[in-house]
Amino acid sequence: MQKKLLCAIFALLIFAIPCWAKPVISIQPFIDKAGVGSQIASAITDMMTTELMNTGAFDIVERERLGEIGAEQKLGQSGLVDSSTAPKVGKLTGAEYMITGAITQFHYQTPGGAAILPGVGGGFVSNTGYVTLDVRIVSNTTGRVTFTSRQEGAATNSSGALISVFGGFGTIKHGGVMAAATQKAVSKVADDIRARIGGGATSGGGSASGLHVLSVSGNSVTIDAGSSLGARRGQHYAVYSESGVIKGLDGSVLGIEKNFKSVIVVEDVNPNYSTAKIIKGSKDLKRGDLLEKVSDPSSVKL
Numbered sequence: 345m346q347k348k349l350l351c352a353i354f355a356l357l358i359f360a361i362p363c364w365a366k367p368v369i370s371i372q373p374f375i376d377k378a379g380v381g382s383q384i385a386s387a388i389t390d391m392m393t394t395e396l397m398n399t400g401a402f403d404i405v406e407r408e409r410l411g412e413i414g415a416e417q418k419l420g421q422s423g424l425v426d427s428s429t430a431p432k433v434g435k436l437t438g439a440e441y442m443i444t445g446a447i448t449q450f451h452y453q454t455p456g457g458a459a460i461l462p463g464v465g466g467g468f469v470s471n472t473g474y475v476t477l478d479v480r481i482v483s484n485t486t487g488r489v490t491f492t493s494r495q496e497g498a499a500t501n502s503s504g505a506l507i508s509v510f511g512g513f514g515t516i517k518h519g520g521v522m523a524a525a526t527q528k529a530v531s532k533v534a535d536d537i538r539a540r541i542g543g544g545a546t547s548g549g550g551s552a553s554g555l556h557v558l559s560v561s562g563n564s565v566t567i568d569a570g571s572s573l574g575a576r577r578g579q580h581y582a583v584y585s586e587s588g589v590i591k592g593l594d595g596s597v598l599g600i601e602k603n604f605k606s607v608i609v610v611e612d613v614n615p616n617y618s619t620a621k622i623i624k625g626s627k628d629l630k631r632g633d634l635l636e637k638v639s640d641p642s643s644v645k646l
Contacts, residue, residue, distance in 0.1 A: 367541050368403045370439040378450040387513060388447060388526055395534040399574060401542030405439050441541055442482045449476035452521060472500050473525035479533050481541060488594065493536040497528030528639060535637045555635035557583060563622050565608050567635060570616040579610045581635040582644045605629060607641045
């Protein structure tokens with residue numbers, strides 16, 4: 345009986361999905377530095393909010409809706425609403441971090457060169473759309489910028505689904521291409537933010553990634569990125585080690601120096617881990633090497 349109990353406890357320890365405290369974040373409206381207009385800027389903010397929520401690594405508070413929330417709370421105190429169901433005043437959750445962002449590039453490449461997309465209109469045939477986002481994580485405790493991320497997205501194929509969900513892109517020509525490029529940039533930034541402060545990520549001046557190599561056998565690699573952390577079959581990761589931390593004069597972390605070793609592709613996914621194979625680079629990997637999600641394996645310089 346005692347032996348069975350010990351086996352059961354051991355099994356639970358092995359297969360239990362880790363439960364991390366989720367940081368509470370707020371997302372500020374993206375600043376338009378590329379002349380895209382308020383509708384596109386708002387759509388990109390919505391994209392980022394949705395992407396971060398879908399990681400499952402954060403609790404997000406809607407600071408943009410404070411006026412509406414306050415009105416609902418006042419209604420609850422007016423006596424017109426059942427007091428047992430009315431929202432309580434003074435119970436709003438505070439955010440640990442504030443995410444701020446700027447749209448610094450938003451253009452498409454034509455056969456004759458680059459053309460800037462205005463807020464409305466445009467008549468060229470698009471070949472490739474490019475979007476660059478600059479995002480900062482600000483600690484609401486210290487006011488310091490704790491991490492920055494600059495990511496670019498590029499796309500050549502339009503995506504009607506994105507236009508229907510984030511309607512601002514429907515106001516411009518080539519909206520599908522630009523929406524797809526934006527989604528790629530947003531996804532990369534969200535990965536950076538999740539790796540830095542998301543539930544289960546490392547903190548402080550250490551690694552900006554919460555994902556690691558667990559073991560290596562020939563061409564096969566086991567990693568601690570499972571379905572609970574967004575891993576999926578066919579997903580590519582770059583394997584790297586850190587060679588240093590880049591800090592600003594105020595001590596804030598500006599970036600991580602990375603030594604890329606290999607690119608792997610996920611073949612089998614479990615809740616807590618995945619198995620992958622090396623498709624590019626060295627097989628000389630070791631337990632503890634870090635992972636970075638990549639969309640284009642050919643872009644990784646080894």
